[in-house]
Amino acid sequence: AVNTLLKSIDEISLIQDDVLLIGATNHPDQLDAAAWRRFDEIVNFPKPDSGMRADILRIVTRRMDIDDFDPDALAEATEGLTGSDLRLVLREAVLDALTEERTTLTQEDLLEAIEGFEERDNLKNMDMIDGDGDALVAGGSDGHAHDH
Numbered sequence: 846a847v848n849t850l851l852k853s854i855d856e857i858s859l860i861q862d863d864v865l866l867i868g869a870t871n872h873p874d875q876l877d878a879a880a881w882r883r884f885d886e887i888v889n890f891p892k893p894d895s896g897m898r899a900d901i902l903r904i905v906t907r908r909m910d911i912d913d914f915d916p917d918a919l920a921e922a923t924e925g926l927t928g929s930d931l932r933l934v935l936r937e938a939v940l941d942a943l944t945e946e947r948t949t950l951t952q953e954d955l956l957e958a959i960e961g962f963e964e965r966d967n968l969k970n971m972d973m974i975d976g977d978g979d980a981l982v983a984g985g986s987d988g989h990a991h992d993h
Contacts, residue, residue, distance in 0.1 A: 847880060854883050892927050895920045901928050905935060913952040922959050930966075934958045 938958035
């Protein structure tokens with residue numbers, strides 16, 4: 846895919862064709878020097894800090910009913926998570942509440958969803974389970990592990 850992208854970039858004239866090329870990746874380590882040479886400017890967007898995570902949580906939950914909501918405490922508990930990760934945490938908390946037939950979330954629901962997310966993230970990064978020669982595979986037909 847990278848070679849096809851690089852070939853496509855080389856086939857157009859950015860100046861003559863009035864093209865502004867912007868690329869984005871979550872995996873900069875997977876691009877080689879040939880790819881990096883084709884970009885004049887590199888802008889790094891780091892993972893959100895605690896204040897940014899709190900703001901993200903405030904924004905994505907503004908229409909949600911959450912008892913004892915403390916986005917700053919949640920932000921502290923989500924060190925290293927991205928905005929996308931936070932949405933997955935919220936989705937998991939909502940699904941758990943719905944399975945219990947509740948329409949109001951609690952701060953505890955969110956903290957439990959964070960813990961569950963981190964556990965799944967750690968498992969996802971394991972190549973093998975100790976003592977077992979079989980690779981670890983997440984359950985579910987959609988490739989996501991779910992507890993419900």
